[in-house]
């Protein structure tokens with residue numbers, strides 16, 4: 470009796486808290502009845518599929534590497550729940566497209582000089598196979614700050630280089646700038662990631678070549694380049710070809726128009742080359758007749774997926790559309806291709822402390838992966854999906870099943886105020902005293918989740934990220950691995966680079 474009374478009291482308190490804490494938004498419901506039989510059947514189905522899976526030991530003709538910048542494990546969980554809840558389901562049972570891949574690994578992300586890494590050092594690791602220092606692009610860990618003589622001495626080649634050396638086609642897609650850390654690490658060699666254009670190189674780097682220049686001068690054979698960052702390719706006294714704005718600060722000081730230079734191409738492949746600046750023009754590209762495609766869709770970063778302009782001269786393609794066009798161009802090469810696709814603005818959503826932005830970006834990235842899976846054959850194309858690093862997004866509290874992912878917890882915090890189930894460790898969402906969220910729209914695109922420590926921009930996370938793989942040699946992607954391992958495994962799988970003893974001679 471006493472026990473029942475205690476339980477009844479507890480239930481009463483629980484209901485009061487639930488009502489007063491603003492948890493009025495109804496939870497989403499699971500898609501089916503989840504009884505004992507359901508869970509037993511699901512477990513047996515998953516066991517059967519896993520037992521039946523045999524490793525695919527083919528050589529990968531093609532490799533597509535998808536990188537979700539800043540896409541840590543909590544981002545995957547939250548985005549997966551959002552994906553389900555957008556379909557009016559509870560969400561926890563949902564899967565991102567790459568979560569269906571047969572193999573996955575945990576990846577250790579530290580840089581050689583930093584526990585919490587940056588995108589330059591991490592991208593260099595998974596593209597070149599060598600870990601390096603924070604801020605370095607395509608150069609080894611022995612290169613001091615801003616020292617381009619040392620950078621030249623310790624240049625690293627990448628899977629993009631190894632692939633084109635075997636006659637494969639190569640391409641890069643990003644939602645950031647084509648000169649930003651992740652894409653740059655595939656083709657450039659600089660001791661300072663911020664040297665995206667010549668105007669960004671200060672007195673410390675006199676005589677050094679910027680990233681945009683290296684892209685056009687040293688890499689005329691990258692067949693597909695789609696992303697943002699137009700400003701680093703245009704002289705600082707010339708108007709932007711779309712907005713008409715002259716960018717005195719970021720435009721080129723050397724008066725070179727690198728877009729025109731890319732189009733002219735010394736190797737006389739001009740006819741097969743095409744430059745596009747918006748969604749419409751990209752859609753109109755006949756990929757059967759174009760072998761070289763440069764798309765620069767924004768002077769700087771492309772817009773967040775949730776704010777993407779879709780009409781007029783500034784309309785931007787989705788990451789899924791860019792991925793589709795890239796594959797169409799590259800897949801014409803019978804020797805195969807290597808394609809890098811970066812969902813680069815997941816990271817920016819997190820830096821701004823806006824989880825909804827980061828999750829929406831992750832869902833746009835998820836669609837791009839789905840498009841690639843749909844367009845390729847698992848017998849010949851290895852697809853790897855990973856992140857460069859995480860962020861300090863935490864998720865917890867006491868939310869019930871189907872609780873809206875951006876919503877409030879059932880319980881109030883010990884300061885008597887409501888709390889969200891998503892929080893950041895560091896970031897701009899800090900207020901002291903803690904804000905009362907009773908009448909705040911915590912599901913808004915602009916809402917900043919509260920952070921424990923105030924910082925103008927959230928920091929990256931320190932913990933491992935995941936890698937998911939499907940296709941030839943995808944069984945190499947398992948266990949807990951160092952991040953540089955990814956380049957070695959992709960190279961082995963596609964018979965490029967140093968380790969080719971297992972490769973059959975091609976006819």
Ligand SMILES: [Zn+2]
Nearest residue numbers: 539816820929
């Ligand atoms: Zn970042």
